[in-house]
Amino acid sequence: VGEGGEITYKKIQSSQIMGSIQLGIQHAIGGLASKPERDLLMQDFMTVETTNFPSEGSNHTPAHHYSEFKFKTYAPIAFRYFRDLFGIQPDDFLMSMCSAPLRELSNPGASGSIFYLTNDDEFIIKTVQHKEGEFLQKLLPGYYLNLDQNPRTLLPKFFGLYCYQCNSKNVRLVAMNNILPSSVKLHQKYDLKGSTYKRKASKSERVKNSPTYKDLDFMEHHTEGIFLEADTYTALIKTMQRDCRVLESFKIMDYSLLVGIHNLDEAQREKTEARKRNDSHSDDEDGDKKGLNRTRSEQSQDEFKAQVKRTQSINRQRLVAHSTAMESIQAESEPIDEEEDVPPGGIPARNARGERLLLFIGIIDILQSYRLRKKLEHTWKSMIHDGDTVSVHRPSFYAQRFLDFMAKTVFKKIPSLDLPEIKGNH
Numbered sequence: 305v306g307e308g309g310e311i312t313y314k315k316i317q318s319s320q321i322m323g324s325i326q327l328g329i330q331h332a333i334g335g336l337a338s339k340p341e342r343d344l345l346m347q348d349f350m351t352v353e354t355t356n357f358p359s360e361g362s363n364h365t366p367a368h369h370y371s372e373f374k375f376k377t378y379a380p381i382a383f384r385y386f387r388d389l390f391g392i393q394p395d396d397f398l399m400s401m402c403s404a405p406l407r408e409l410s411n412p413g414a415s416g417s418i419f420y421l422t423n424d425d426e427f428i429i430k431t432v433q434h435k436e437g438e439f440l441q442k443l444l445p446g447y448y449l450n451l452d453q454n455p456r457t458l459l460p461k462f463f464g465l466y467c468y469q470c471n472s473k474n475v476r477l478v479a480m481n482n483i484l485p486s487s488v489k490l491h492q493k494y495d496l497k498g499s500t501y502k503r504k505a506s507k508s509e510r511v512k513n514s515p516t517y518k519d520l521d522f523m524e525h526h527t528e529g530i531f532l533e534a535d536t537y538t539a540l541i542k543t544m545q546r547d548c549r550v551l552e553s554f555k556i557m558d559y560s561l562l563v564g565i566h567n568l569d570e571a572q573r574e575k576t577e578a579r580k581r582n583d584s585h586s587d588d589e590d591g592d593k594k595g596l597n598r599t600r601s602e603q604s605q606d607e608f609k610a611q612v613k614r615t616q617s618i619n620r621q622r623l624v625a626h627s628t629a630m631e632s633i634q635a636e637s638e639p640i641d642e643e644e645d646v647p648p649g650g651i652p653a654r655n656a657r658g659e660r661l662l663l664f665i666g667i668i669d670i671l672q673s674y675r676l677r678k679k680l681e682h683t684w685k686s687m688i689h690d691g692d693t694v695s696v697h698r699p700s701f702y703a704q705r706f707l708d709f710m711a712k713t714v715f716k717k718i719p720s721l722d723l724p725e726i727k728g729n730h
């Protein structure tokens with residue numbers, strides 16, 4: 305956070321970064337239209353296109369109110385091919401990225417990266433370090449060899465790599481799929497690695513509106529784990545095994561499984577509570593309670609807008625093919641008809657109390673390669689704690705521990721979600 309409370313990244317105002325990258329991406333996608341579709345060549349992974357954006361505009365670029373900047377697009381033809389692989393039309397990508405202001409996520413990691421979410425909830429843009437950007441570039445041919453063979457994966461789907469340059473500062477950005485829907489309340493969120501060393505959400509994280517908890521918190525909240533139907537469990541673990549094999553082959557580690565939990569029964573209770581509260585309070589009290597000096601009509605106007613937005617994003621199938629959790633693990637389930645205002649593709653599950661859950665999951669933060677990692681980052685203490693003393697084997701150790709944790713501690717297999725002791729239809 306910079307002076308005056310504005311969020312900054314490398315001393316550049318976040319709002320300026322957002323606006324500028326939208327101009328840059330718009331230009332990059334527009335420019336692709338003149339390049340006919342063709343098979344990918346190896347050199348397509350290495351190309352970089354650079355465009356200048358002077359404030360007063362130029363022959364190719366519009367005038368704008370931001371500082372003059374340069375915008376680099378990495379491997380534009382290759383990323384077009386990948387977007388195509390996931391069914392993303394150029395116009396749709398352009399609409400998602402550029403037609404409405406981006407939203408900044410308030411729940412970033414410790415690395416200081418900034419996350420932007422597109423207004424339609426489809427894409428996330430994350431700032432990455434120089435090393436990570438370079439690594440993604442090197443990764444591209446092999447990574448997509450894999451995706452081409454198997455687009456059903458929980459691995460992140462990368463749709464673009466860019467660099468915004470301003471005042472001799474570089475801001476590298478990756479565009480990828482958004483795992484957590486913002487139209488539905490996630491009652492709990494976890495970032496899980498399978499390690500227990502320092503894997504507890506910090507105090508400052510826990511007081512947040514929607515904190516992201518870690519491994520130790522999960523074990524405390526869900527001592528018996530989360531229950532999945534046998535077929536779903538098997539599909540999920542198989543997918544994670546395949547994904548981890550790919551990550552290990554690239555010597556990648558430190559990735560996490562991001563798990564968002566929507567609790568259908570809790571949501572039901574919240575709804576009933578809210579209705580009760582509305583019935584028993586007069587309008588004035590309601591306004592006072594919220595501590596806002598707004599009129600009733602202003603409030604209902606806001607509610608209405610929020611409702612419209614929610615419906616818009618729910619009524620539409622996801623833009624990115626195979627991107628929901630259920631599609632990613634190639635599992636199927638009955639749609640949940642009683643709860644229509646829930647985005648499609650969550651994995652049905654139960655907690656130990658028998659409550660119906662929907663899980664939104666994906667593997668994130670895969671651009672740390674062991675080969676590139678700073679030596680200091682990993683302390684002796686954590687190596688001893690994790691029992692991971694043979695450094696050459698670290699990526700395989702990491703993958704094995706990750707899988708073990710998911711298959712044994714986080715997810716549990718039960719014959720059916722509708723067993724008598726776990727009541728109700730899912």
Ligand code: ATP
Nearest residue numbers: 412413414415416417481482483484495516668669
């Ligand atoms: P660190 O390296 O310190 O772990 P980071 O800056 O690399 O942090 P990530 O681990 O990639 O950040 O992500 C941080 C948080 O951002 C996640 O816990 C999650 O809440 C959110 N997030 C990241 N990627 C996604 C995604 N694809 N979809 C939805 N949320 C995401």
Ligand code: CA
Nearest residue numbers: 413558560669
């Ligand atoms: Ca991380």
Ligand code: CA
Nearest residue numbers: 413415669672
């Ligand atoms: Ca990281």
